[in-house]
Amino acid sequence: MTYDKHLIVVEKGKGEGTGGDIAIINEHIRFRPEVLDSFNVKGFSPKHYDLMVLCAAIELADRRWKRPAGWHRDLHVTIPATDVDTWLRPAVSQSLRSVMNHLTGDSWHFSFVGASNVTPIGSRQLPLIFDQNKTFAIAYSEGLDSRAVSALSGTKDEALCIRVAGKRQRRREGDSFFTQIPFKVRGFKAKESSFRSRGFQFAAMTAIAAHLSRITRIVVPESGQGALGPALAPLHNIYVDYRNFPTFFRKMEKFIRAIFDVSLRYEQPRLWSTKGQTLSAYLALPGKEQKHLANTKSCWQSRRVVNDGKRRQCGLCAACLLRRQSMFAAGVVEPPETYVVSDLSTGNLDVALSRIRGKADRDIMIEYGSVGARHLQHLADLAALPDTALRIHASQIGAATAQSYHDTLQKLKMMLMTHAQEWRTFLSAQGEQSFLRGWMDGGRYGRFE
Known part of the structure; x- marks a missing residue:
């Protein structure tokens, strides 16, 4: 072929x-x-x-x-x-x-x-209707980073949001x-x-x-x-x-x-910051509140999986897990109904996935969820590696950002260490019985099955 x-x-x-x-x-x-x-x-x-x-x-x-x-x-x-x-x-x-x-x-x-x-x-x-004191353009999605970084980079009058x-x-508050x-x-x-x-x-x-x-x-x-x-x-x-x-x-x-x-x-102004740090910086701006972050969307799952009568986020894909970790790190409390898979503390996956009706859709969520969780863990594990293991990455990033190898390596290690701390804290908050911990041990369906 x-x-x-x-x-x-x-x-x-x-x-x-x-x-x-x-x-x-x-x-x-x-x-x-x-x-x-x-x-x-x-x-x-x-x-x-x-x-x-x-x-x-x-x-x-x-x-x-x-x-x-x-x-x-x-x-x-x-x-x-x-x-x-x-x-x-x-x-x-x-x-x-x-x-x-x-x-x-x-x-x-x-x-x-x-x-x-x-x-x-x-x-x-x-007339060029958007030519009014614009100083930067930004690709503007429904996500957390778009909302936060556009505000951190300048005023609404300065930002050309694409x-x-x-x-x-539809536009949301702050969009x-x-x-x-x-x-x-x-x-x-x-x-x-x-x-x-x-x-x-x-x-x-x-x-x-x-x-x-x-x-x-x-x-x-x-x-x-x-x-x-x-x-x-x-x-x-x-x-x-x-x-x-x-x-x-x-x-x-x-x-x-x-x-x-x-x-x-x-x-890339937030290259060396975790998403949690970016959200915290956003909330420190005058007039910014948790509700301005809560109405964003991070999930990429299909409507069939996340639509149980109301459009939600799945809560378990890699994008949702990073969102939940970052919101937790920034002290943002989201309503339980934000996610289809809301409870991450249970050790029983049937309970966690009870809102998802079809077995095929549940299997998809388990597959993507376990892979996403292990990816975040793998990223956290990089923080403990010796400098030599990160050399190729630091060299490549440094060359592309016109920074020295030493400065790039230090910034990279600090970002990874912050991510590792945020991920550990988030996992700990789910409790010892959480099925996420079973996935970290290499299991696909949870440690208690």
């Missing part, structure tokens, strides 16, 4: 192409007019639109073909470009391949052909955002769930908005565990997750510089 796959993007009504799977713009890649209108501002150029088409094509290719056991795929993508000369420049094509190969662990090959249709936006030169989401989301992702891919069955290329979408869409706003600073909200943890403690037989790792952003800066001829900087 070959893992050399070809995706050919074509314009609707301009032929269907040959030699691979076909994706038609305005059929498989659909741009939503109401979202595109928010980009219809002075300064919007064909290369901005081309980058949106590229993001959609990359998502299609990344999710369309399931990974082999060895992870790596060869992915060939052909894209019609309205500013094709820009995309054919070696600096652009090479930096694009470099960032995508590093991010996903695949080999990407891009071909650009001249588009027949002009970009559907840019004809009306509307909501990158496939579905329309603000510029726009959502302007396209939707459809007409295919997603066979690969890793979706590492989503990091490119976040970084690219934020860069477009920053460029249009004449902003050169892009703030990455992820705290230390989320930015560094997936690379420091990768899952077995899985390519390292670089989606929030400094090396990815240095490659992304090079690509953005090649295409837009501007130097944007992706900053």
Whole structure:
């Protein structure tokens, strides 16, 4: 079986192409007019639109073909470009391949052909409505880090918040955002769930908005565990997750510089802080209260698993466990109904998972929960390793952040030690009977079964 796959993007009504799977713009890649209108501002150029088409094509290719056991795929993508000369420049094509190969662990090959249709936006030169004292852009999700770090980095007037989401989301108290992702891919069955290329979408869409706003600073909200943890403690037989790792952003800066001829900087102000420390710093700001954190969302589980009459968070996936650890460290008390799996103190998994009806869904929760808990434990265990064991990580991070090896190593060790203390304290608060402790001992279903 070959893992050399070809995706050919074509314009609707301009032929269907040959030699691979076909994706038609305005059929498989659909741009939503109401979202595109928010980009219809002075300064919007064909290369901005081309980058949106590229993001959609990359998502299609990344999710369309399931990974082999060895992870790596060869992915060939052909894209019609309205500013094709820009995309054919070696600096652009090479930096694009470099960032995508590093991010996903695949080999990407891009071909650009001249588009027949002009970009559907840019004809009306509307005022740049968000050009009001903005000093930084930030990819703004529903999560804790986005809420906290946007406030820690500046005032609401200074922050250009970019909501990158496939579905329309309502604003919550304390929320603000510029726009959502302007396209939707459809007409295919997603066979690969890793979706590492989503990091490119976040970084690219934020860069477009920053460029249009004449902003050169892009703030990455992820705290230390989320930015560094997936690379420091990768899952077995899985390519390292670089989606929030400094090396990815240095490659992304090079690509953005090649295409837009501007130097944007992706900053990671909370790289050396745990999420718990970030939340504590947020709560220390004037006017910030626990309720401004409690109404965020961290869970990535499907609605089927977490919807028991009311939309909740599962409470047991890796994202939820880190959220609960961090909220506990910051002294934030959440209502029990926040989570489907609310009680972590019981030693009886049937009791803990009683709200989840289907056996298959319960098995999924056990699998992801046990893996997530052990990941947090593994990350905590790194704090006790000798300096030599962390040398390769400190060297790589230091080179990407322009810091000395010694300073990087000390900051890394301090972040890991703080995480370890927070994790131990959180586990201790669940009690000796908690099924989480059984998972830490290597069990899948709990120590008492």
